[in-house]
Amino acid sequence: MLRILALVQGHFGERKTEVWKEKGPKEWVVEVLRLKGPFPLVVEDVNEFLPPEIPLADLVISLGEEAGVLEVVPEVVRRAQAKALLLPVDNRVWVPPGLVKQVERALVREGVAVSSPVPFCSLKESDSSNPFIREFARYFGLPEVELKVEGERIVGGSVMRSAPCGSTYFVVENLRGERIQDAEEKAGLLHHNYPCLATMTIDWQFQDTLMHRAGYFVKESVRRALKGSLKR
Structure with missing residues (x-):
């Protein structure tokens, strides 16, 4: 507990x-x-x-x-x-x-x-x-997902670890039916639309906004999941 x-x-x-x-x-x-x-x-x-x-x-x-x-x-x-x-x-x-x-x-x-x-x-x-x-x-932390692919489209998925705000669940649910080649970009848009509440101010450490960094994390999780799914 x-x-x-x-x-x-x-x-x-x-x-x-x-x-x-x-x-x-x-x-x-x-x-x-x-x-x-x-x-x-x-x-x-x-x-x-x-x-x-x-x-x-x-x-x-x-x-x-x-x-x-x-x-x-x-x-x-x-x-x-x-x-x-x-x-x-x-x-x-x-x-x-x-x-x-x-x-x-x-x-x-x-x-x-x-x-x-x-x-x-x-x-x-x-x-x-x-x-x-x-x-x-x-x-909860760095997003990690699994995606199921049939043909050229995503037909399902599951969340192994979600972003603490819960956006990863929203992303996976709304990727159903998306074409593989569009999934990564769509994941970034879904993340913003959830919406992400991290700041849009340029961060001194990363020279980018924390909202953009959060978006990169979920897009990378989708990229990894698709790579793993296509290998099966």
Whole structure:
């Protein structure tokens, strides 16, 4: 059993947690802690922003939509007695590198594993040795799909690992009937239409937008699946 505590502020986070509840293993427990902003960049008293009771968890996942949320994340992890934290970056404004390092420094010395995938759908099991992060990444992270082909068209498929937002399920479902030669490009369009909520701002690390990177991941998963299907 994996106990997940997700910190959310709105649709960006709510959509993900609903996917995890619906598509994740039945034995997972997904709790949602809804935070109300606005948050200052420096929080002097975390009790002003946190409820009196925090559910116990193995893994905390921060899906805040303000940089100030990271000011309370370490205390949430401590009160939840969690041993792992995911700080996914789908928007650098919400999750600035400096604050990520600050949170990492505070928690790693307390024995908490921290992983910060950029974007969230780049997460792989190999990114961490922590069993809770690896368990989550087995089902949600870098997309992996299988596709069934008959003749020149896709007739079915399955999701082995979905992007955390659930877009991979949407892509596979809507590729049915598509011609093989059109599938990769169609997958990219479907990903955008889901829609992807990663930022469209050019990222300094990749010289591309995080939304485009997320689109590349799902297109690559379709390319690999078709290659494997045509070999059978």
